[in-house]
Amino acid sequence: MLKLLFRFYDVSEGSITIDGQDIRSVTLRSLREALGIVPQMPALFNKSILENVRYGRLKATDDEVVEACKAAAIHDKIMSFPDQYESMVGERGVRLSGGELQRVAIAQVLLKNPKIVMLDEATSAVDTGTEAIMQDAISTIFKDRTMLVVAHRLSTIVGANTILVVNKGKIIEQGTHDELLRQGGKYRELWVQQTSMG
Secondary structure, eight states: OHHHHTTSSOOSSSOOEETTEEGGGSOHHHHHHTEEEEOSSOOOOSSBHHHHHHTTSTTOOHHHHHHHHHHTTOHHHHHHSTTGGGOBOOGGGTTSOHHHHHHHHHHHHHHHOOSEEEEESTTTTSOHHHHHHHHHHHHHHTTTSEEEEEOSSGGGSTTOSOEEEEETTEEEEEEOHHHHHHHTSHHHHHHHHHHHHO
16 A cells, blocks of 8 residues: 555556545655655665664754654664764664664654655564654654554554554455444454453
């Protein structure tokens, strides 16, 4: 679904519209400038943390990069590294843990400040405590933005305005967290399964 929004390929039937405008009727550049994505497996360049975060907005100042990292709950970790923001991340970010990679990717998107933010399992590689901090930061900073969140960990989407339950490429349920629990369908089944594992 996220690849369709980015127009890596177009739908073969129907259309995708944003504010009533078919995304095929705008330039790829203008569409992609309005979108920001934090993928499940972010890939970074073999450059410093500072340069990787600044990739979100190339003209950003060092202070703006630091603020984005603070909001993404990665600043303190960066400051614990010997070279701090000048630390090299290695090819595709191999010198960082999965959670650190995701937080750097979130900082990139925070810096870009797009109109629509897409999180593809963006907190899957962090513990629940860090996830809560990141969720608070994300919801505060992006409160005036449209957010699309792909998640298997349902705790990350409890506060969503609308939850779409997708199974085998089809939407099978739709509603808020409370509405879906009351429906007693697949979402409730998954919720019970995940909360009883705790």
